[in-house]
Amino acid sequence: MSGTSAALKPPADAVRPVRHPEAPAPGELLGAHYEHCFGCGEGQRHGLHLQARAGDGLSVTAEFTVQAAHQGAPGLAHGGILTTALDETLGSLNWLLRVIAVTGRLETDFVRPVPVDTVLHLDAEITAVHGRKIYSRATGRIGGPDGPVAVRAEALFIEVKVDHFIENGRPAEIEAAMADPDQVRRARAFEVNP
């Protein structure tokens, strides 16, 4: 059963956006947006280490292996962890538009239990854009990229500027991020390439 709320339905005058000309090519890894991100950061030892790859059009794919540390019930993935994997995959889509955006709303259907050691095959796509609002959906399958659906999500991301992080993040981490020329260059690149 799926019952997406009205807030996740694009308005009638929403548009289907186009991939940014400098977006990573299909098949390319997108790379982490922040090394300490719980979803994708290489430097986050407790994290999911999810690696998203650009697909065709406005889509990405990613894989995530459920670890023992991700359990909710014995031997099964915690639903919040699965939602995090969906959130991260959906968030990475915005790179194809070269837009920085944060999750405003995320709705998940848990269709099948996901055992520890399972590889969750995720795919996601942007469906519409309306002003700063980016509508997207994602699916997670088990047993292979064409296996049965285990989780499904629809989301609304909201475009923000780098200042969103600078104004709201804990100062210690913001100062460290701003001292990293790669992080600043990457973040600013999104603002000069509309």
Ligand SMILES: CCCCCCCC/C=C\CCCCCCCC(=O)SCCNC(=O)CCNC(=O)[C@H](O)C(C)(C)COP(=O)(O)OP(=O)(O)OC[C@H]1O[C@@H](n2cnc3c(N)ncnc32)[C@H](O)[C@@H]1OP(=O)(O)O
């Ligand atoms: C040099 C420094 C380096 C830093 C660089 C870092 C680079 C980072 C790169 C990439 C980052 C990607 C990170 C991905 C991580 C994975 C994804 C996450 O988990 S993100 C975390 C969870 N999400 C939040 O923490 C959002 C918290 N919420 C907010 O901050 C605000 O509520 C925000 C920005 C979402 C909206 O606030 P408003 O004041 O800007 O805008 P308003 O006017 O309220 O909303 C704009 C439109 O969106 C709708 N909207 C907003 N929230 C909605 C909601 N929850 N449901 C439905 N509609 C919503 C509104 O109704 C409005 O629509 P109408 O334009 O009037 O049609």
